Each structure stands twice: as C-alpha cells, then as structure tokens.
Amino acid sequence: MIYADALIGAGPLATLECMTDLRAGRPIGASHFDRLEPLLAHVAKPIQYVGGEVNAVTKEWDSAEVRWALMYPDAYEVGAPNQGIQILYEVLNEQQDILAERSYAVWPDLEEAMRAAAVPQFTVDGHRALGDFDLIGISFATELGYTNMLTALDLAGIPVHAKDRDLDTPLVVAGGHAAFNPEPIADFIDVAVLGDGEEAVLLISGIVRQWKGEGRPGGRHELLMRLARTGSLYVPALYEVTYLVDGRIQRVVPMHPEVPWRVAKHTLMDLDEWSYPKAPLVPLAETVHERMSVEIFRGCTRGCRFCQAGMITRPVRERSITGVAEIVQRGLEATGFEEVGLLSLSSADHSEIGDIAKNLADRYEDSQTSLSLPSTRVDAFNVDLANELSRGGRRSGLTFAPEGGSERMRKVINKQVTEEDLIRTVTTAYASGWRHVKLYFMCGLPTETDDDVLQIASLAKEVIKAGREISGRRDIKCTVSIGGFVPKPHTPFQWASQLDHETTDARLMKLKDAIRSDREYGKAIGLRYHDGKPGIVEGLLSRGDRRVGRVIETAWRAGARFDGWSEHFSFDGWMAAAEDAFSGEVVDVDWFTTRERERTEVLPWDHLDSGLDSAWLWEDWQDALDEVAVDDCRWTPCFDCGVCDQLGTEIQVGPTGVTTLPMPEVRAGG
Amino acid sequence: MASRRPPDRDVAPVVQRIRIRHARRGRLRFSSHRDFQRALERAIRRAGLPIAFSAGFSPHPKISYAGSAPTGVASEAEYVEIGLTSPRDPGQVQVALDAALPPGLDVLDAVEVRTSDFAQRLEASWWRIEFPEVDPVALAGARDAFWAAGSVEVERRTKSGLRRFDAREPVVWLDAHPEQVGGCAILEAVVRHVTLSVRPDDVLAALRQVADLEPPVPPRVTRLAQGPLDPATYAVGDPLAPDRRD
Ligand code: SF4
DSSP states (O other), X not given: OHHHHHHHHHOHHHHHHTOOOTTTTOOTTOBOHHHHHHHHTTSSOGGGGTOOOBTOOOOOGGGXXXXXEEEESSOHHHHTTOHHHHHHHHHHHTSTTEEEEEEEOOOHHXXXXXXXXXXXXXXXXXOBBGXXXXXXXXXXXXXXXXXXXXXXXXXXXXXXXGGGOOTTSOEEEEESGGGGSOGGGTTTOSEEOOBOHHHHHHHHHHHHHHHHHTTOTTHHHHHHHHHHHTSSSBOGGGEEEEEOTTSSEEEEEESSTTSOXXXXXXXXXXXXXXXXXXXXXXXXXXXXXXXXXXXXXXXXXXXXXXXXXXXXXXXXXXXXXXXXXXXXXXXXXXXXXXXXXXXXXXXXXXXXXXXXXXXXXXXXXXTTOEEEOOOOOOSHHHHHHHHHHTTTSOOOEEEEEEESSSHHHHXXXXXXXXXXXHHHHHHHHHHTTOOEEEEEEEESOTTOOHHHXXXXXXXXXXXXXXXXXXXXXXXXXXXXXXXXXXXXXXXXXXXXXXXXXXXXXXXXXXXXXXXXXXXXXXXXXXXXEOOSHHHHHHHXXXXXXXXXXXXXXXXXXXXXXXXXXXXXXXHHHHHHXXXXXXXXXXOOHHHHTTOOOOTTSBOTTTTEEOSOOHHHHHHHHHHHHTTOOOOOTTTSOOOOOSHHHHHTOOOBOOOOSOOSOOSOOOOTTO | XXXXXXXXXXXXXXXXXXXXXXXXXXXXXXXXXXXXXHHHHHHHHHTTOOBOBOOXXXXXXXXXXXXXXXTTOEEEEEEEEEEESSOOOHHHHHHHHHHHSOTTEEEEEEEEOOOSOHHHHOOEEEEEEEEETOOHHHHHHHHHHHHHOSOOEEEEEETTEEEEEESSTTEEEEEEOSSOBTTEEEEEEEEEOOSSOOOHHHHHHHHHHHHOXXXXXXXXXXEEXXXXXXXXXXXXXXXXXXXXXX
C-alpha cells in the first residue's frame, strides 16, 4: 500500500486531534472549495472532486430544513453511477424543504493533503463540510466500504464512535445490501435502513424535520427513539447484545420497552409510481458505467441459494413496459448518453422483456444509441435477446452464469441449469455470430470437492468443441471467470462454513492445470480468478457481529482504505488487526468464517427482518445439503419463503397487454 | 456461418462544418481533454444537433479538436469543429450547445467553416497566471531575470520520456502587473506555438530556476486567447475572423 507508510508515519489520528478548526471560521453550510482548490493541483484526477455535472443540484442552504449528505464509500468513478444514490438524490431534492448533496471517498493522496490543510470531508455539489448536515446517508453495496466510511467521518471531524457524538453531530445512516447485517459497524453508525430507500429517506426526513421544528426536545437520544419506534429503522445503540461463554450470541435485547424486538425492511410496492432517476447525472470524469440505466424490476425469485441480493430484495416487482420506455426517453433527453442499460438482478426474467427489447431496439435503431441488458441466464431466449439488442452492432462477448461446475453442485446452489442446456445455449450463441462466450462460476460453495471445480474445465472444453463445430472456425474463445463464494446473511447458506483460502487457492490451481494442460482446447480457454484471501475478510465483515467492529477500526487505524481495490487491500494488515482486536476473546477469524453454524445459534442479524421466514431458510439449507432443487416462484406455485405473506402482496408480473411503446420514432438529430 | 460485416447503413455526408470557441472556467478547469470530449458528444446529442458519423461498426461523431489547454488550466479560447448532416445557423448552434453543456464549459462563438488553414492560424497563446499570496515586486524581479536570460532549459515528462528544452525562446512577450489584483500577483505571457509547445507550467519551472520563485499556493492559469500572432505588437488575433468574411 503506497499510502500506508505516509499515514502511519504521520500517525493518522495524531494529526487529527490537531485539526482543531476544520471550519476555518466559516458559517455552517458554507463552501470550502477555495480551500480545497489549491490541493487539487497535486492529486490524481482532480475532476472527480469538483462536481458541476449536468443535472447536479445545489440548493440554498437556508432554503432547507432537513439536509442530507449522501455518501458512496468508494471512489467517484464507482460511486457516481450508483443508481441508489442518484435516486435518493432526486427523491430528496424534489422536496421543497429538503436538500441533498453527494460525497465520495477521497483517494489517499487527497486524504493526506486534506489532513495537512485541515480541509473537511466535503460534498461535491456545494463543497460543504459533511459535519454541517443533519444526516449522512451512506450506501453500502459491499462490506469493503467500511473503512472508507471511517475515513470520511474522521475527515469530517465527526467522532467515529456513535456514542461520542453530540446534539450537533449529523446522524450517520447506513443503507444498501450490506446494511442487512450492520452489526460489525454498529458502533460507528446511528441508524441502519433495510431495503428500499425511497420511502425510508422521506420517513426519516419527516421525523428529523418535526424534531428540529419542536426545538430538538430530548436531544439526540429522543430523536433516535423516535426513529426506532417506527419499527423499520434500526438504531443499534438501543439494543444490547450478550454472549455465551463459548463466544456465541446469547441474545439481542432492546433496551427500552418502546423499541421493537425486530426491525422490518422497507419494500417499495409500485415501481411505476417511483419513476426515477428522471434526470440522471452526467459525470465529467470517466466512470465505470458510462450509460443511462433503467431498473426494469426489483427482486429475483430464482432462489439461487448463495445469492443475498436475490433473497433480500424479494418479492419481484416489475416496472411496466410503458414505465420503462418513459424513463429511457426522458433520461436520454436529459443526458445525451449513448447507451441504455436495462438493469435488474436477472434482466431476461422480466415477463415482457421480449417486447421491451424489441421496441426499444426499433425505436433507437438509427440514433446511435446502444442498448445493453446485463443478463447471464443460460438459455436460448437470452441469446435471442442479445441478438436483438446487438442488431447491426459488433457481437463480441456474451456472458452466462452456470455458477456451479458440476450438475451436483448446481443442485446444491439451486441453479437449475443442465450441461445440455449450457451446450445448447452456447451453440446458439456461436451460431448467431458471437465469437466469445464468458462463463461465470463460483469456487468454495458448500459441500464442494476438487472434482466439482475440475468439472468446470471439462465444461469449458465441451463449450469450445461445440462452438468449433457449429461455427466451423477455430478462433472462437471462452473465458471462465471464477468468484470466491462468501456465505451471506439472510440466505440459506448463512449457516454454512466458508472455505479457507488455502484450499480455495489449491483448488483453483488444479483447475488452472486441468485447463492449461489440454492441447486441443487449452489455448481457447481463458481463466480469470482471484486468490481466496480477500474473500475471508469479506466473510468476516459479512457474517460478523459487534465484536468485528474493533477489527475494522484497528485495521483502519493501521491504514486500511479502499479494501475493494486489490492494489490497496492488505490481507496481512487485516489479519494483524484481527489478532489484535480479538486478543482475550474466544472468537477469531476462523470462528466467523470457516465455522459452520447450528440451527439454534442466534445469528447476529436474527433481529433484522428481511421478510424471509427463518424456518424456510433452514429447510432450504437442508434441501441444499440433500441436493434438492426448488422452483422459481415467479412461474410456479409459491414455496413459502414468507415474503409475500408478510407484505400482504404477491409477485407482480405482467402482462400489461401493452406491446408497443406509445411514442414517436427517434432519429439522430431529429 | 458468415462473419458479420459492418451494417450497410447510409452514412449521411457532412454538409456543413461549424467552428466553435469555448471556455473552460472555474472548477471545470480540472476537466481533462477526454472529459471535455465526452461532455461535448453528450451535449451535442442533448441539443439535438444533426452530427455526422463515420462509417463502420463503431461509428464516431465527426468532431475535431485543436490542441487543448492542459488539465487544471482554465481557458477562454479552446477550439473545436463539428460536421453536420444538415445546415444550422451557427448562432443557434452556439446557444443550443451552451445550454446543453454544464456551466463552466461555455460556448462563446460559432462560425460556419469557410477556410481550411485553421490549425496554422493558431500561432500563439496569450496566458494569464495568477499567483495568490505572492509579492508583485518579487514576481516582477523573476520576470526580469527570465526575460534577460538568453535561454532557460527546463524538463518535462512527455509520452516519449523526459525531454529538455528551452522555455525562453518561444515567449515573445511577458508582463508582470505592478500591483496585486484580488490578492494575487499577475503575470501575462504570449507564447509562440512550437513543436513541443511551451506551457505555463514550463514558464513556472523556468521562473523557479532563474529566480527561486516558489509560490506558496499553486498559481491559477488561464489561456485568454490563441490565434494569429501580430509580429509588431505581439497581439494574439481572432482565428475565426477569416471564416466570418463572406
Ligand atoms: S438469478 Fe440467482 S444469482 Fe441471479 S439474482 Fe436471481 S437469485 Fe441471484
């Protein structure tokens, strides 16, 4: 890590205590840009820190009663295209008396300069200090953003421990998928929101507005109580966790009679009523997704057992075909983007995706606008869709995700794809002119053996063989990408043992040899994988409890930043931090990662309700061990996961009966 | 299976070219040339201008850029040329594009292209460099030392490695304001464009070398103009002027 020396050498926290006047005598809500500007001359890609994007909003400070800083705890290039932040930014700014600005993690070069010059963590819109806002909303797509949150809070002059904050300190609100188990960051946040954010941020804003209007009665504690009483906002400080002598959790208890035992997730029921983003941001800096995105549905019912996203976003809620078309048209007019992405967890599963794809492809055919549909479904229909969307364009790579290498493995994870399906699908793809097929698998799945992973090699060879036959060419390619499996909360695998990194790496080496040693096909198959170490840290953070908070803090104080970036990630640093933080405890990293849990164990997130019935999850875990698959409840009768029942709803899919997009044709330059 | 060929679409020809002068101001001075390219392409689409495209699998919009000021430097005089498939009034193009670009990337002028030697007309640039917290007397001293030097060799890292070159010779005019303006000492320079253009950074490096001028805060640089150089007065003229004549 390049920056670590500099930071440790200077003693990151020692410097901080000297940062007495972050505000430099300016009024609350004032811009700090003039103080930031001289620093920008010396850092990489300064454009990411200046804001000023098309469709950005900067409101007058005094026009608002409730002020949010929305933070994405990663670099601007990753955070700016994030849909969640963009949607909340619009939803909040549409309200007369609410103001929302954005903030992103600063790279270590700027962090160092900011510490030296006592410039606070800022928003890119108004360059206002984070400490001036009422609320800081942080969206965690992954747990690897935790250390960046600590950096941001610290740069903002906000005490990293929630218990040290006073009346004038902003509330720190965590959201995003990782917030479904916020226990490892329980000491650092004030509130966690589970599920969809649109209504939740308005609910929180309303409560804050009222409390401020009344003159902040009862101080910070009263505000937290009001939030907790809703039953859908989790305030970790209002719960006490006790442990058994063997290290397991004894219970998690609300510390006040009015605080609920369990906290529910938020679920937006009608996507068409929440037609966002309306005017997406157009970043000046280059970002990871240079396109306008429209979310065509939320949720997924395929029931892949490893998939946290699929489990916690149930039930499926589709946007209508007209709703999709409207967002696309409005978004393109507002941005000038040249690509539209039809997003969801499994986009080919929208009940009217065929019509949506065809209509959009027709409509934008001559306007130099391309359409993309990130989908990895293994079937011919998916290939048809990809063909439709690539009309007239280059057919380079197509991705499929069988996830498990062997038939047996795919039954364990409930990915219902046979080898025959896969070969038939890739054959169709190569036959329609695609030259490069990418296959996505996981390594380290429950019950997996070397043999299950080695079957990935035979599968890839079959793919090339079939491809050569159908295309009559030898230049076709197949890339195999392997992700390490990390068991996640609120999935049937939440009880599973995570594979240790040594075995993961050894297994991957065997796979590599099996592919490389093949003279006939080896050269046509590419293999991409990561070593198993980062997965262990991710596993620790995913299924950790409050004791893991000390590990995070220790790692961060020793210099951990940007843990999702391999060039910044330090496994040894994290292990040293864990050693330190767990000394005197009965638990350690293995206890949190490679240990299998029992049915009766209290899991750190059991008091957080994702809608899934825990008896159902356990049954599904047992089915996994018995290699029994379950059906997709979108198309076949329900299998009682508990979500629909609890929400008093059912799966919302078409048809709407609308097949054409009721809109004029579009041509370049009209 | 036959391999797929680029679609046989009719590529609409360019019927009109528009030359545009734009500014890069305020915080957007930190945008790079590539950042501007993307912003302009999107603004053109947002403004609904009938931009022409090249043929092939990945068609490119017909836009050409004149040498742009370095990242971090503001400018009042950047030039770009776009090819349209149907004629538009240059004044309207200016207004539409300006509205579609973010504030700070401002379109200042647009003319229909009538001449072909535009690049050659960009003979020199006129720069203003603001030095916050620098004493104008110290700056004037540095200016005089630089001016008196026959040549000042500086180094710069380029794509082809570290290069050494003379930063003095292309500077044809250099003036230090006698007083601070807005808390800054101010230097203005007119620099002839040569093969390895001398940039404001190079002039700053030269000032450090000849007079130990070490600004406490990074100076702010603005390109005020670029165009034909009047050999008598060293004034930098308007490169769009020949296009304006009928
Ligand atoms: S298809 Fe499977 S992996 Fe994909 S989102 Fe749905 S449940 Fe998750």
